[in-house]
Amino acid sequence: MNRFLDLAGLARDEILDLLRLAQRLQDQPEPQALAGRILGLVFFNPSLRTLASFQAGMARLGGSSFVITPGQGTWQLETRDGAVMNGGAAEHIREGIPVLASYCDALGVRAFAAGKDLAADLREELFGMIDALCDKPLINLESAMNHPCQALADWRTLDEQGIPERGRFVLSWVWHPRALPLAVPTATLQMAALRGMDVVVARPDGYALPAQVMDRARQLARASGGSVTETADRAAALQGAHVVYAKEWGSTRHYGDADGDARLREGLTDWCVRDSWFDAARPDARLMHCLPVRRNTAVADEVLDGPRSIVRREAFNRLVVQMAVLHRLLKPGVN
Amino acid sequence: MNRFLDLAGLARDEILDLLRLAQRLQDQPEPQALAGRILGLVFFNPSLRTLASFQAGMARLGGSSFVITPGQGTWQLETRDGAVMNGGAAEHIREGIPVLASYCDALGVRAFAAGKDLAADLREELFGMIDALCDKPLINLESAMNHPCQALADWRTLDEQGIPERGRFVLSWVWHPRALPLAVPTATLQMAALRGMDVVVARPDGYALPAQVMDRARQLARASGGSVTETADRAAALQGAHVVYAKEWGSTRHYGDADGDARLREGLTDWCVRDSWFDAARPDARLMHCLPVRRNTAVADEVLDGPRSIVRREAFNRLVVQMAVLHRLLKPGVN
């Protein structure tokens, strides 16, 4: 394994193997496993958990890391192929990525969607370019349409909580002051489908996930014995839920049109998870969220501070599963 | 010990023990003492010494660290309880702090006073919340009203210089272009009182430290055999001083009122430490300052570049004493 870019692109056995390795590293720490190994981290977009958990994870395995944040201490990097660079960006990723890769043993890159052209974002054009430019093991720290580290952490969290593989997983759109990328809902949906769950995507009209995303999820569900449906009827979706996975994302009807999206979401502020959402769910239903979460707009205090919330555990599991990913990428052949 | 939040809250023996440990780690380095241990550092406010000395201190003890700076690479964190988060902050400390704590073995946090409501700042509301949210050892890297790392470094510096425990310690207000927090003057005053010194706070009218701060210092002085007084008569204060500890802070008469403070300080530019301040001091009197210091507004070049200044040594001692704090927090039971 020298790429960790897309959880749904792995075979189920490979995922289960990563989860077993994560558990083993928890039970029997290997503080020297990656001694002398260096992880480069490039953040085109801001980070809290990803930065801290990757730096901590490398350190717990005896390795080290460096961080590059274009625009903060480092100039902006150009990403457009063929660009005439007479604007703000001082360096192209065609130089930047291979150079940084040459300094380290593995590279992690965060590069969100441009959010203007849905088809381009679905093609993962930017991350595809980064992938082609990097001759070291590469980790997707969130791309236009993916977030495999989050998805793997969430799978582990579902296992830990004893959520049945065939349980009802409601991925629900929630309100946010502005349009956010589709990366997490896409990765979450595909993870739950791959795990074999009965997945319901609850979202208002205008916020359907792209057909291509839904189709892939349905295909994954077919192979795993799960199912994928979608609805704008939130109350129906929440019936019998084992898990409510709350997530904010932008309107696909108004993709790249901030004003259109803003008008549409104006009337949707009741899509804030409250205790009442769980009235018809299973008694022990859980609230999941990848964080960061805006309190009292996306999820109410009463839920985040109550016993249903497992959002902190999801975040902790980022560290746990990423150590397994680092181990696989940087210490191959000895697992 | 799993908190280092307030030097004056420690028993005198605990402080002396930390100072002895600091010396021992200088004399007999322990380059593997904290191998595999990780310190998380969160800076809500800027830092130079604190960042560098904590990262260096962990490295010298064999451990490692990561740094989170909300607003720079990481989004702003909301701190208000119950906030409806539809503004700039993307995450609440109710998630952020426990998540970061879960990635490391100890957390250090810098969070200055809001500077609007003196009573609220005196209650240390924000740091109290952070304290409650962190289930790992916690270090105060400067809070609304405290800076225990600076205070401990200054105690060591006084010892090194042979300043008598009963010596005359003049904490003098000095000029700065704008109102600064009360954290360092408060921590310094209490440290000197706790050490048993005869402390005089010299400050212009309108800049008296809060009654609650002075009262606690007088109480500490009573227990240690020292004394605490205050005056606006700078010349009288400086008489016979062993130490002049210069510090900028905001008007308590105009707390939270930048304009009122600005008008009051307009006429106070002669509160810049010059050689002449030492005319009636002891011949070997020292100039102390926690840094950063503005030259020729707070303290003149002639003093900072002269033999009285021990400000660089104070800064070096930050590293020395913080290594002892880290050792106590992260390697308990073996000291």
Added chain:
Amino acid sequence: MNRFLDLAGLARDEILDLLRLAQRLQDQPEPQALAGRILGLVFFNPSLRTLASFQAGMARLGGSSFVITPGQGTWQLETRDGAVMNGGAAEHIREGIPVLASYCDALGVRAFAAGKDLAADLREELFGMIDALCDKPLINLESAMNHPCQALADWRTLDEQGIPERGRFVLSWVWHPRALPLAVPTATLQMAALRGMDVVVARPDGYALPAQVMDRARQLARASGGSVTETADRAAALQGAHVVYAKEWGSTRHYGDADGDARLREGLTDWCVRDSWFDAARPDARLMHCLPVRRNTAVADEVLDGPRSIVRREAFNRLVVQMAVLHRLLKPGVN
């Protein structure tokens, strides 16, 4: 050796010795050579390669590092002697540099030219002050008129590529949207002269390097058996070139005058390296650039993506040679 400030100030044997050490550390890694050693890195100006390669280099040798970026997480540092600090800068380098030096075993500092007064920049006033304030080994990470790490990496790259010591080295000005410092062209010119090459500086009228810089280069060339000439006739310069080293820099005729420089460079956009530049060069001629490079304004895609470009290798060699520098500075006596 406790300074690495100016490659051309070293004896040829010292340089060859560093290059041999660099190769040895490539062939026989020493992952514990600098265990427990700490490098402090101070960036007054942005960085990508320098930051990443120094942090990676220390890690590969078993050491660690911390990073201070004034203005980003750390306040601005005042550099003017005698300044009355009532403006934006909160701390003077007279405190900042010695304090940071006291926390580490070696300090690296990047501080570009002010770009206003050519004579002052030629005197390296700022870096001279930093040098005087630092009592630990010091590395120049690019100063007003120098970049010794880049120059050493480029020497190694020339050796690796088998470019003859007496080969023709064309340092060519190339277009950039604004005036850039003279540090790299100066260091490159002197490196090539010191190596014994036949150096031609090709630059438009108004962009001649300062006489003092050219004189020193000619002196170095005389001692090494090389030569140094300059011309505005680019086509003539490129005849028979082994290497075209492209670099952007500001007009010396309009030094400190952004408008004058902008008007002059308006008509110079054809100074963008294209394949056709190599028509009269040697068949195996190489394109070098220190990076960051702006594509299709300074150097065209066709050259950067073609077989002549060795810019990525130059960047990789930064890591390789800097490890030798760190080894010499921090592990003296055992090489």
